[in-house]
Amino acid sequence: xxxxxxxxxxxxxxxxxxxxxxxxxxxxxxxxxxxxxxxxxxxxxxxxxxxxxxxxxxxxxxxxxxxxxxxxxxxxxxxxxxxxxxxxxxxxxxxxxxxxxxxxxx
Numbered sequence: 001x002x003x004x005x006x007x008x009x010x011x012x013x014x015x016x017x018x019x020x021x022x023x024x025x026x027x028x029x030x031x032x033x034x035x036x037x038x039x040x041x042x043x044x045x046x047x048x049x050x051x052x053x054x055x056x057x058x059x060x061x062x063x064x065x066x067x068x069x070x071x072x073x074x075x076x077x078x079x080x081x082x083x084x085x086x087x088x089x090x091x092x093x094x095x096x097x098x099x100x101x102x103x104x105x106x
Contacts, residue, residue, distance in 0.1 A: 002040055010034060010041055014048035020055060043070050 002010070013031045016023045035042040050057075050067045057063045066072050084090045 002034075002038060006034065006041075010044055014044050017045075017048040018051035020052050046070060 010031055013023055013027050031041070031045055035045045047067050047070060050072060054063055057067065084093070
């Protein structure tokens with residue numbers, strides 16, 4: 001559990017990260033060390049980084065929903081993530097034939 005002082009300081013740093021404002025190196029190091037030691041802090045930091053990578057993320061949209069659930073990668077972790085451009089692409093992905101799927105039953 002984070003102390004009130006640590007939580008408030010981390011929230012301020014995350015707010016600056018998410019809005020793509022400058023953050024001092026010492027603050028980033030402090031936030032990363034805290035995130036390495038505390039799961040809640042790590043979640044807050046990842047969510048801020050995702051929001052910084054997608055500044056046009058609409059409030060209440062799918063990306064915002066996934067970010068609030070802490071689903072998805074940040075930075076290099078997001079490499080190779082399949083993105084869909086339309087609902088038809090999503091439907092086709094689920095309809096594809098899965099012959100190599102060992103979990104599929106006949």
